[in-house]
Amino acid sequence: xxxxxxxxxxxxxxxxxxxxxxxxxxxxxxxxxxxxxxxxxxxxxxxxxxxxxxxxxxxxxxxxxxxxxxxxxxxxxxxxxxxxxxxxxxxxxxxxxxxxxxxxxxxxxxxxxxxxxxxxxxxxxxxxxxxxxxxxxxxxxxxxxxxxxxxxxxxxxxxxxxxxxxxxxxxxxxxxxxxxxxxxxxxxxxxxxxxxxxxxxxxxxxxxxxxxxxxxxxxxxxxxxxxxxxxxxxxxxxx
Amino acid sequence: xxxxxxxxxxxxxxxxxxxxxxxxxxxxxxxxxxxxxxxxxxxxxxxxxxxxxxxxxxxxxxxxxxxxxxxxxxxxxxxxxxxxxxxxxxxxxxxxxxxxxxxxxxxxxxxxxxxxxxxxxxxxxxxxxx
Numbered sequence: 001x002x003x004x005x006x007x008x009x010x011x012x013x014x015x016x017x018x019x020x021x022x023x024x025x026x027x028x029x030x031x032x033x034x035x036x037x038x039x040x041x042x043x044x045x046x047x048x049x050x051x052x053x054x055x056x057x058x059x060x061x062x063x064x065x066x067x068x069x070x071x072x073x074x075x076x077x078x079x080x081x082x083x084x085x086x087x088x089x090x091x092x093x094x095x096x097x098x099x100x101x102x103x104x105x106x107x108x109x110x111x112x113x114x115x116x117x118x119x120x121x122x123x124x125x126x127x128x129x130x131x132x133x134x135x136x137x138x139x140x141x142x143x144x145x146x147x148x149x150x151x152x153x154x155x156x157x158x159x160x161x162x163x164x165x166x167x168x169x170x171x172x173x174x175x176x177x178x179x180x181x182x183x184x185x186x187x188x189x190x191x192x193x194x195x196x197x198x199x200x201x202x203x204x205x206x207x208x209x210x211x212x213x214x215x216x217x218x219x220x221x222x223x224x225x226x227x228x229x230x231x232x233x234x235x236x237x238x239x
Numbered sequence: 240x241x242x243x244x245x246x247x248x249x250x251x252x253x254x255x256x257x258x259x260x261x262x263x264x265x266x267x268x269x270x271x272x273x274x275x276x277x278x279x280x281x282x283x284x285x286x287x288x289x290x291x292x293x294x295x296x297x298x299x300x301x302x303x304x305x306x307x308x309x310x311x312x313x314x315x316x317x318x319x320x321x322x323x324x325x326x327x328x329x330x331x332x333x334x335x336x337x338x339x340x341x342x343x344x345x346x347x348x349x350x351x352x353x354x355x356x357x358x359x360x361x362x363x364x365x366x367x368x369x
Contacts, residue, residue, distance in 0.1 A: 027253075030349055030350050033350075034256045035256050037260070037355070038256065038354070101252065139249075140250070141297060142277065187295070187329070188295055193297065195249035
């Protein structure tokens with residue numbers, strides 16, 4: 001594809017994603033507006049509002065990061081990153097939002113993993129975006145038991161997988177493919193997974209793509225999830 | 240006895256907020272459903288006096304729910320208020336079908352609808368029992 005065409009298709013995709021982000025922001029902003037109308041807000045409700053606003057701001061920030069990563073990759077070099085510490089930070093970022101939705105957030109980083117090549121900020125942003133999208137979606141899926149989301153990492157034959165996992169088969173490669181296919185054509189591309197437009201998943205997709213990584217569906221023990229495959233930093237083994 | 244509302248709202252936080260607003264004066268009892276299937280199950284257990292419906296649901300859309308709901312004779316005259324994140328312009332072409340054949344009595348755009356407005360709209364179709 002000629003450079004000009006490539007540039008304009010990137011701009012169009014970025015505009016379409018911005019449209020999805022704007023659409024997605026209607027949910028947290030409506031939550032904030034309506035909850036503020038309730039009389040006599042409790043302290044817990046105040047905290048819940050703060051978490052909602054924080055997540056909305058993060059979505060905008062992560063969208064911007066994805067665009068900047070694509071346009072100015074030299075500003076965001078790949079570095080040796082500890083997956084465990086990124087997952088821990090992701091858990092911290094999502095904790096209050098998960099609480100809003102009565103979802104238990106678990107961290108599963110058992111095992112020793114070598115540092116991986118990624119941009120730490122970008123990887124954290126991608127995992128938070130996926131996590132926030134799944135937190136909103138999970139309670140609307142037909143399930144009666146206590147909802148759990150697990151931030152986990154494991155080795156696969158392709159590399160070290162880091163992702164966000166839940167007990168739902170809807171988190172599959174085919175759902176991801178369908179979502180990507182419908183991204184610009186439907187207001188609800190993940191029909192079987194998400195009642196909104198799942199902008200957080202596309203934002204994560206963009207961020208990972210800009211770091212030469214891929215958003216993939218994977219399994220972790222009995223759970224299904226979305227995440228990415230990272231390559232360990234072999235250079236560090238010499239140190 | 241309070242009138243029963245069936246609130247079909249996929250977002251857990253919004254569902255709790257709407258329920259709190261609609262039950263504040265103890266005029267209504269609210270049954271919450273996160274999707275179409277759960278809504279049909281709940282309606283089967285206790286027939287609602289009114290349905291508040293989001294069109295964007297997981298797996299089955301609000302329109303699919305309406306077709307299913309109206310296929311049962313005992314639920315044909317229950318008023319349905321569409322209260323949705325989907326702007327009217329996006330389903331304008333289906334509006335006549337929704338009002339004439341599927342029994343939708345009103346549409347409220349969720350981001351623009353205050354809690355007070357929602358309660359008022361519900362009162363219009365389900366007067367408070369005294």
